[in-house]
Amino acid sequence: NTGSWDITQPLTPPSYILLTMALAMKLGLAPLHFWLPEVIQGSTMTTAFIITTWQKIAPMSLIFLTMNNLSTSIFLLMGLLSSLVGGWGGLNQTQTRKIMAYSSIAHLGWMATISSIMTNILIMNLLIYLIMTTSVFLSLIISKSKTIQDTTSTWTLSPTLTIIMFLSLLSLGGLPPLTGFIPKWLIMEE
Secondary structure, three states: OOOOOOOOOOOOHHHHHHHHHHHHHHHOOOOOOOHHHHHHHHOOHHHHHHHHOHHHHHHHHHHHHHOOOOOHHHHHHHHHHHHHHHHHHOOOOOEHHHHHHHHHHHHHHHHHHHHOOOHHHHHHHHHHHHHHHHHHHHHHHHHOOOEHHHHOOHHHHOHHHHHHHHHHHHHHHOOOOOOOHHHHHHHHHO
């Protein structure tokens, strides 16, 4: 339509809705999230780590670049759905990779919600999410923990690693005195 390949150029509404849906599928936002828990559960810890961290940077960059033209109402709806699905889906899980998959869905829901309002909070939230997820996955990889039951035996191996892993998990959950609470608090303020 425009004769330009520049993604920041204004396009037609159907093309931006299609772009929104494609980015949501790549990120694993609800209702396009069904692939993420199963793929992460079926992959190795290192691959799951890459999917939940490195693979989120490119779509989030595109969202950051095109946010002025993307559908705000669709992003708010997908953000709300993702936060609910991620929170409820992770409740009854014992596999650490599935817990991390649902955590990814929930965190990206919070990021999708704030993306249309304040992009600087989006970037801060993404950076905190990447740091926390990296620390959890590296702890799980070092301790070779595939289930929550496995994490209880890491205490004898390395008490420090166990403490770091559980504090990182609690922070990823958004407990108030820990780092993971700050982005959620700022998003609720906005």
